[in-house]
Amino acid sequence: MSAGPGTPTRQPVGAGSLVAAVEQRLAKFFVTRREILEPLGPVVADTARALEAFVLRGGKRTRPAFAWTGWLGAGKSAEDPQADAVLTACAALELVQAAALIHDDIIDSSRTRRGFPTVHVDYETRHRDGRWAGDPAHYGASIAILIGDLALAWADDMTRGAGLDAGQERRFAPVWSAMRTEVLSGQILDIHGEAGGDESVEAALLINRFKTAAYTIERPLHLGAVLADADDELIAAYREFGTDIGIAFQLRDDLLGVFGDPAVTGKPSGDDLREGKRTVLIAEALSRADVTAPAAAALLRSSLGTDVTPEQVAELRGILTDLGAVDAVEARITDLTDRALTALDASTATADAKRQLRAMALAATARAY
């Protein structure tokens, strides 16, 4: 057992040492792929390198951090004989995330991620530069679909090869299954909602619940807990905490998507308005405007998903605030965070884990604009 994974009990999870340990496990996994891919030749080796670069390029490793903290919080330690296997299984969450991001970027027609071209754009450019046959954009999307598929399959391979014992495997499988099904289903709901125009707060909350909360916090904690063979009571507390904090995190993200400082969010100001995202914030605003301010409702509906100017963004922000939608979302965030922290405090998680999870919860939901 390397020193890395032990550190989270002594410093905030998600900080350098766990991130490094997760990335080391991922890098090690990619080495095992090279052997399998060798007979397939240089083209495939090159796509595997593209995926490896994508996975190792960065990210906060949020999901492994929650899973690992969930495991520690059930009374396990980095010196446990199974700690290395558990950390590897936690790190595999980053391959699910890579698959989700690569496919999401095709779906959202995103051109860049983390300051680099998205995978489909990367391959579109290679096609164009090479003056190959066919349509560059279609080629890029095709290769990116397959690279995302590889990431999804490899996530599984990584957990199966992690060295979990038979009991861990048995407890892990249904939670792992639920997590992937939920995030994919949440994405389906999201796309369907945007296309079909379901404007209700309930629809937006359902997407938050599964696309973000279950996938990012609830299920990673749950996975950590079952790997530690935690009792039902702790699992229930983790899941309650994870669901509430996960939804609160998404609500904060929704506010940042409209009001965030581009220097902090890394996205153009008001980007969510331009994308026409069906967030709880927008749903809340529309349901209020429909009752009290039909003109504002009409303006919101006609502006969302269009290429609004900075002046229009400012006007829409004013409308969202005046309608009370911003306050309503802030109140939801406060309520959810309070409820989550109450569940956490009342749980049997270790004192260290409670401190960690509280810090992670506050970091994920704090006002930052």
Place this chain on the structure above:
Amino acid sequence: MSAGPGTPTRQPVGAGSLVAAVEQRLAKFFVTRREILEPLGPVVADTARALEAFVLRGGKRTRPAFAWTGWLGAGKSAEDPQADAVLTACAALELVQAAALIHDDIIDSSRTRRGFPTVHVDYETRHRDGRWAGDPAHYGASIAILIGDLALAWADDMTRGAGLDAGQERRFAPVWSAMRTEVLSGQILDIHGEAGGDESVEAALLINRFKTAAYTIERPLHLGAVLADADDELIAAYREFGTDIGIAFQLRDDLLGVFGDPAVTGKPSGDDLREGKRTVLIAEALSRADVTAPAAAALLRSSLGTDVTPEQVAELRGILTDLGAVDAVEARITDLTDRALTALDASTATADAKRQLRAMALAATARAY
């Protein structure tokens, strides 16, 4: 143990009873998904139904049949206590196949499959009929990417929930991993080859090897063998047989794609020429024409991937035949089949399995046009 899975020892595998048993396991698996999906609401339930309909709509269940025969051939029987678990794991291959087909249809821009609209076209139509927001084709592709992802994740879930014992799980994992990596890599090679225009026979054979042979025959047999804890000798024989027959099968398919009777193949005559597929047949023809018939080479290159008329198809067929490419491919099929059957005969597989596999090999590679 139901009566179904026992039958393959008494009648050709791939025939009604095994197909029915595989489909029954798949249907049972989809019932377990409904419970997980219930909290996600009707939109997701509907996409799960679309995937279930796609999976259960038909197909020859070739991969489960080879896997199951591989298991029986290692001396196991349908009365084995693990037979039910093994059959379920074999059936899960159909979910990998569903994922591959759904994503392939996006990549190939195919509009129909098995007489039904492809998944992305189905959702494109729903979008158009519903007069929803955004681009119908992009919506259709997006939903189909996610449904394919679900199929890929569920294939894993189905194997993890099959009831394999710890030894079976351990032996199964690396072969399952290799199989998925190989088919996805083979698809990447295929797309890259078409775009980049690698015209060599070697490039076409490499794609055949991994996209078809490993995925369709070699690895399914290998999976069946490891589930039966077969010895290395039988595994090697299966793999040799599977690779050779798999490549031969693809070569036959390539010939059918140009010379096949539309009434038999279900595809328009000469469809592979229109799609510009880089098959061994074409590679063989080009390498010959470059030496002996430059005009024929130029015509082939300028025609491939264009919307050729029936008259042009007839002309191209004549060129392929006159160049000796058809005979060369036929000779390869004969050699590969002979070599495969020799390996099979010399193996320690049961007499029943040898009979089955011989019949399956001949059915897959026989001249049928």
